[in-house]
Amino acid sequence: MSGEGSVAVSLAGRIGGFALDVAFTAPARGITALFGPSGCGKTTILRCMAGLTRLGGSVRVGAETWQDDAAGVFVPPHRRAVGYVFQEASLFSHLSVRRNLLYGWRRAGRAASEARLAPDDVVDLLGLAPLMDRTTEALSGGERQRVAVGRALLAAPRLLLMDEPMSALDRMSKEDILPYIESLPSRLKLPIVYVSHDIAEVSRLADRAVLMGRGSVVAEGALDVLLERLDLGPAAGRFEAGTILTATVAGHDAGYHLTLLDLAGQRIVIPRAPVPVGETVRLRIRARDVALTLGPPQGISIRNVLGGTVIQLVEEPGTAYAEVLVDVGGGRLRARLTRLAVAELGLRTGMKVHALMKSVAFESRSLASGR
Numbered sequence: 553m554s555g556e557g558s559v560a561v562s563l564a565g566r567i568g569g570f571a572l573d574v575a576f577t578a579p580a581r582g583i584t585a586l587f588g589p590s591g592c593g594k595t596t597i598l599r600c601m602a603g604l605t606r607l608g609g610s611v612r613v614g615a616e617t618w619q620d621d622a623a624g625v626f627v628p629p630h631r632r633a634v635g636y637v638f639q640e641a642s643l644f645s646h647l648s649v650r651r652n653l654l655y656g657w658r659r660a661g662r663a664a665s666e667a668r669l670a671p672d673d674v675v676d677l678l679g680l681a682p683l684m685d686r687t688t689e690a691l692s693g694g695e696r697q698r699v700a701v702g703r704a705l706l707a708a709p710r711l712l713l714m715d716e717p718m719s720a721l722d723r724m725s726k727e728d729i730l731p732y733i734e735s736l737p738s739r740l741k742l743p744i745v746y747v748s749h750d751i752a753e754v755s756r757l758a759d760r761a762v763l764m765g766r767g768s769v770v771a772e773g774a775l776d777v778l779l780e781r782l783d784l785g786p787a788a789g790r791f792e793a794g795t796i797l798t799a800t801v802a803g804h805d806a807g808y809h810l811t812l813l814d815l816a817g818q819r820i821v822i823p824r825a826p827v828p829v830g831e832t833v834r835l836r837i838r839a840r841d842v843a844l845t846l847g848p849p850q851g852i853s854i855r856n857v858l859g860g861t862v863i864q865l866v867e868e869p870g871t872a873y874a875e876v877l878v879d880v881g882g883g884r885l886r887a888r889l890t891r892l893a894v895a896e897l898g899l900r901t902g903m904k905v906h907a908l909m910k911s912v913a914f915e916s917r918s919l920a921s922g923r
């Protein structure tokens with residue numbers, strides 16, 4: 553991928569006994585997830601992009617070359633306009649939120665990029681106004697991370713790196729910060745590379761992903777397309793594997809506290825979501841929450857049943873399981889079934905089936921409608 557502001561990374565080398573050899577790109581805007589199991593090299597890649605660790609290769613951000621071994625270029629970390637948010641925010645605990653933010657602002661100095669945000673905009677973007685005069689030691693984990701993101705943004709970065717910024721947070725703090733992270737792509741004209749080993753988090757935030765195995769890239773591309781690839785196996789999320797559907801809000805049922813969604817003429821119901829009629833939402837449906845029937849099911853409690861066609865079927869040798877990809881018009885579902893079920897139903901590609909969704913997770917307003 554080339555283009556104004558986009559990122560291109562190619563790195564190879566060893567750290568101790570660990571060998572890394574990766575190449576990937578990230579677009580100029582939006583969140584690109586770097587997804588993979590613990591120890592696969594995600595943090596090492598971010599550190600190389602920031603110039604904190606040095607392996608061989610190249611790192612380009614827009615028109616700038618931060619590293620190019622072939623040309624003898626290696627820009628030191630303090631000269632790279634990068635915002636880096638870590639698992640745990642390292643703020644100055646004795647200073648107020650305002651002073652912490654201004655530290656980032658001053659550090660940017662005159663080398664500010666044209667995409668620089670004013671302090672007021674950052675405060676607004678991250679909902680920091682009520683916190684400004686508090687010292688950071690009195691903040692919750694989620695609030696601390698919001699301040700850390702704010703400080704990183706005020707340093708006028710051309711690239712924002714986020715290394716599992718929610719992994720140290722409890723559930724409530726995660727819920728607190730998620731909407732703010734979600735809103736970043738629509739407000740910031742810069743690439744965001746977001747490290748995570750949680751596919752649910754990635755599905756909610758990213759529109760593009762780089763899937764990693766140990767020290768290497770397994771696949772990269774649009775997240776919804778990657779999630780539909782049955783050949784990627786554990787790299788696409790192991791037991792949390794699933795796909796993303798984008799559906800339109802058709803109405804709300806106040807009595808039952810439900811939201812009714814339309815997916816290319818088919819109906820999905822979810823617990824009431826605060827999204828107006830006509831807007832689109834993003835849903836994640838796990839493969840293990842999908843069952844298939846050959847005829848329309850009757851007398852069952854599951855409300856979400858979509859008609860579709862089997863388009864791919866992969867049996868996992870040496871296990872009890874198979875995965876089936878079903879086109880439901882307007883989207884695709886993965887179903888994780890036993891191989892026995894596949895055999896007894898006589899499932900094969902081209903067959904008409906009904907997909908029963910035991911659980912439908914509302915992820916977020918669709919990124920498409922929010923941008």
Ligand SMILES: Nc1ncnc2c1ncn2[C@@H]1O[C@H](COP(=O)(O)OP(=O)(O)OP(=O)(O)O)[C@@H](O)[C@H]1O
Binds near residue numbers: 567569589
């Ligand atoms: N300075 C170092 N010296 C030796 N080995 C290192 C060093 N830094 C990282 N490693 C090793 O490199 C591998 C990749 O580590 P890295 O932290 O990049 O993985 P990760 O995908 O970010 O993992 P996690 O999700 O657990 O943070 C690991 O096996 C780690 O032990």
